[in-house]
Amino acid sequence: xxxxxxGKSKQKSIEITAPLSGKIVPLTEVPDEAFxxxxxxDGLAIEPSExxxxxxxxxxxxxxxxxxxxxxxxxxxxxxxxxxxxxNTVALNGDGFNAHIASGDSFQAGDTLISxxxxxxxxxxxxxxxxxxxxxxxxxxxxxHLVSGGIAAAGKDMLLRAEMNS
Numbered sequence: 001x002x003x004x005x006x007g008k009s010k011q012k013s014i015e016i017t018a019p020l021s022g023k024i025v026p027l028t029e030v031p032d033e034a035f036x037x038x039x040x041x042d043g044l045a046i047e048p049s050e051x052x053x054x055x056x057x058x059x060x061x062x063x064x065x066x067x068x069x070x071x072x073x074x075x076x077x078x079x080x081x082x083x084x085x086x087x088n089t090v091a092l093n094g095d096g097f098n099a100h101i102a103s104g105d106s107f108q109a110g111d112t113l114i115s116x117x118x119x120x121x122x123x124x125x126x127x128x129x130x131x132x133x134x135x136x137x138x139x140x141x142x143x144x145h146l147v148s149g150g151i152a153a154a155g156k157d158m159l160l161r162a163e164m165n166s
Contacts, residue, residue: 012077012163012164013161013162013163013164014057014075014077014079014161014162014163014164015057015146015158015160015161016056016057016081016132016158016159016160016161016162017056017057017109017154017155017156017157017158017159018046018056018152018153018154018155018156018157018158018159019053019054019055019056019081019083019113019132019154020046020048020050020052020053020054020083020130020152020154021046021048021049021050021151021152021153021154022046022047022048022049022050022130022151022152023046023047023049023150023151023152024044024045024046024147024148024149024150024151024152024159025044025045025046025047025129026044026045026148026149027042027043027044027045027131027133029045030045030087030129030131031087031127031129032087032088032131035084035087035131035133038133040082040084040131040133040135041082041133041134041135041136041137042133042134042137042143043081043082043131043132043133043134043143043160044131044132044145044147044159044160045129045130045131045132046129046130046132046152047128047129047130048085048118048128048129048130049151050118050154051115051116051117051118052112052114052115052116052154053071053083053085053112053113053114053115053116053130054109054110054111054112054113054154054155055073055107055108055109055110055111055112055113056073056081056109056155056159057073057075057109058075058076058106058107058108058109059073059074059075059076059106059107060073060074060104060105060106060107061073061074061101061102061103061104061105061107061113062074062080062103062135063103064099064101064102064103065090066094067089067090067092067093067094067097068094068097068098068099068114068116069084069085069086069089069090069092069094069097069116070082070083070084070085070090071083071099071101071113071114072135073107073113077164078136078139078164079134079136079139079140079162079164080134080135080136080139081132081133081134081135082131082132082133082134082135083113083114083130083131083132084130084131084132084133085097085114085116085121085128085130086116086121086126086127086128086129086130087126087127087129088126088127089121089126091124091126092120092121092124092126095120096116096117096120096121097114097115097116097117098114098115098116099113099114100112100113100114100115101113101114109155110155132159132160134160134162139164139165140162140163140164140165141163141164141165141166142162142163143160143161143162143163144160144161144162144163145159145160146158146159146160146161147159
């Protein structure tokens with residue numbers, strides 16, 4: 001009874017929908033050790049079928065990398081999600097990436113965050129596989145993978161469920 005009045009707040013569970021459409025790829029298969037070894041965080045990756053990142057939940061932009069190839073977004077619960085378009089695409093210096101939002105901006109689920117030219121990325125010799133990882137895993141009590149393979153539809157299919165620490 002006292003814990004209800006003075007104790008910890010209820011655990012916050014966040015469902016993360018697919019921020020892009022394409023084939024779901026386990027992080028261990030991403031051709032970059034920082035992601036494959038989960039050094040950047042736990043999650044999964046998607047081989048995109050179209051060049052558009054949409055917001056998987058309502059939130060704010062914590063950080064948009066200046067080359068527009070990666071973004072960290074934050075849910076009201078404090079969950080931070082890193083979406084990194086392609087591998088080693090920072091070398092493109094923003095060529096082929098168009099941000100529709102800036103650091104500090106708020107957004108709604110389904111809003112377009114970044115569009116990108118898959119053909120330009122591939123022509124430059126870079127993989128387009130896009131890791132989607134929890135950037136602040138220490139704040140997450142439990143992360144559940146809702147899918148392990150198949151095709152994801154942006155804004156429709158649930159990929160991950162995170163339960164935040166109290």
